Amino acid sequence: MEREVMEFDVVIVGAGPSGLSTAIKLKQLANEKGKELNVCVLEKGSELGAHILSGAVFEPRALEELFPNYKELGAPMGTEVTSDDIYLLNSDTKATKLPNFITPKTMHNDGNYILSMANMCRWLGEQAENLGVEVYPGFTGSEIHYDENGNVAGIITGSLGLSADGGEKDGYVPGMLLKGKYTVFAEGCRGHLGKELIAKFDLDKDSSPQHYAIGFKEIWDIPAEQHQQGLVVHTAGWPLEKATGGSYLYHAENNQVFVGLIVDLNYDNPHLSPFDEFQRLKHHPVIANTLKGGTRVSYGARAIAKGGFQSLPKMTFPGGLMVGCNAGTLNFAKIKGNHTAMKSGILAAEALFGLSQSDEIKDPVEYTERFKASWLYDELYRSRNFGSAIHKFGNFFGGAYNTLDQNFFAGKLPFTITDSTPDYATLKAASDMPAIDYAKPDGVLSFDKLSSVYLSNTNHEEDQPCHLKLKDPSIPIQVNLPKYHEPAQRYCPAGVYEVVDTDQGDKRFQINAQNCVHCKTCDIKDPSQNIVWVVPEGGGGPNYPNM
Template identity: 70%
Template sequence: VHTAGWPLAEHGAHGGSFMYHIENNQVVLGLITDLGYQNPYLSPFDEFQRMKHHPLFANTLKNGKRVSYGARAIAKGGLQSLPKMHFPGGLLIGCDAGTLNFAKIKGSHTAMKSGMVAADVILKRAQGEWQAGQDLAEYATAFEQSWAYQELHQQRNFGPAQHKFGNLLGSAYAFIDINLFRGKLPWTMQDITPDYAQTKLAADCPELSYPKPDSVLSFDKLSSVFLSNTNHEEDQPVHLKLADPSIPIASNLPKYAEPAQRYCPAAVYEVVEDDAGEKRFQINAQNCVHCKTCDIKDPAQNITWVTPEGAGGPTYPNM
């Protein structure tokens, strides 16, 4: 099952869901929330919980048992978002580079092809004059000549069309562009505003309230994080760095109602108030499931996700 629009569209956001039936009478489902949403009160986690009450999902999930939970930011910008994929001593390939074909909602094939092209380039260079730390710039040309690049070029306008025209008109445009013209229309649409800059001031947006979880179909964040088996050594430095520790309370709270406490799917960020009414920004790094949403969506670009020490993080048993 693939869906688009609801429930996010009710709050002016873009995205869609999936539900796949797998072995052992299990299903996997999720909600992809475009991080370009404007309302700082929106909570992707709570939108997902709300979504599960739709009969399409509820009829499948009833009498079931949660077995796992996780979250991850997806690089789905397509061709326009591909970075420079080579640098001295390395190559950037696969989903780390953003080779996902979002129009098809699949990316394993393009990720594997980018790796195969990289292997060919490395082997060819290794057969000649090899130097450590060299920049394999020829990888860019080799990838552009592959069918993976051509596939990404064909669907390049799919995402921007959805954002520009909405789900219905955007899908109609994308169908004509991809299936009739094979992506050969002589223009490339762009999303030029970063996701974090799309966030509007809290005063300009309606405050959103979400129903309490019923612990049957919908659940709270902390019990969900428990199922991710995430763990970090508690005596290590916090791996979520604030460039300016005063910004969350001094700026984000009055301007944006501190959206980190809502866009984070793991209850890492909290605004805590003491008995005297003083508020402070608290980071529960132990909860982090390494989705990296905070690094992308924070309107002040004040949060940087860095690699934690050791082998900390989520341990998904079947995801």
């Protein structure tokens, strides 16, 4: 069957905050100048917002640049932050509340909002369509299309109707070729096309390795007497006694709270299960006293690109650029990446608008110039040591350094702390690390993986090619199992990977791809770098309603 071809001035892969901000700003500029500009946005989720998961405490700075009247336009701003509490969890029962003056200023949230980024992206999508952007949910960016000169020239979407063995089922439709003068990659953290671009154009040759965390989120309905609308709570310490990271508890609207744990993926104990650490966390009195008597209504997990300034690749290449978390623009010192993603999209649109009026395809290096002159660059530069300090010195001493750096020197101390070890290379042999005994979930505050995945509304067509590829199928059993007790069984937050006994008495590595919530942790943390995440059929994965 012949492939359908559509042509646009700009093709954008991903309808998250960075991709939608790029599209909106492009159309705003075109309308101001009276120019025609054809812009399309692809979204692999079944609808806009379906794959968006974020805490989220939202800083409205970039939104104000896009829509100064965003409140009058009805942006779903949730509730304004009223106060910040930060705790050091000393043990499974004890905690110390920290005064604001000894916490980094970047952790303070005056003027910010507790909201659902899934709903914000739905609203941004409406604004984009009102401006004339073509938005296509349920379509994946499966392959990059290059022209005869090696320039990026568009995207091939995923085919529909392939069977698990790659055969064509009834109703098979080959992927479309969406040609673009310029293509913007806004896939989010660890985008599979972004990985290809970084390798092809050697975009990370001058940067440190990207570093990641896995972030969990649950939404709970809680009793009114336990709810304090607008309260933001962050914690460090227990249960992550050696691993680094921290938790959050945000009191949103309508007697709901957002609770989660962020676990840095540089941990060294292969017995550690980030999911089970999250379940332990909820039994601490600081968290449990808010959740008790409540009902869990949603669950999700997502990898976070947290390397910051030092891990930023070159973001441009002939025919396009990367924006947002695909490039790693999240500011981990603030635990925020939505406003930075949106600003990167705005800068991308400003750089591409003039180029899109010409037929000559260039490397849009003007983006780099605009980025370096922006508040985004300044913000990321001032926070450049935050994550690496915590990696090197731990939560307590790293936190103390960051308080000094941010509160007294505004991020301008004249040195840079680097972390050059990739997260996948930090695991030690299972035999050298202590086993961890996780309690059975009680079904009240803590739960198992499968009941959690159920709440994420995750679904994939069963008879389709597996989107979790093994470079070498023998490695999980022959290498990872004896050396690391196959950690995919534990770092995956959705029960995708299992080691099962066969009838012949052997071990077999089983992939339950239908459970995948698209977090990308396997692609990041596998110590053999043997698992490759690629897009499944469009519309598959989680369907987050209000995350």
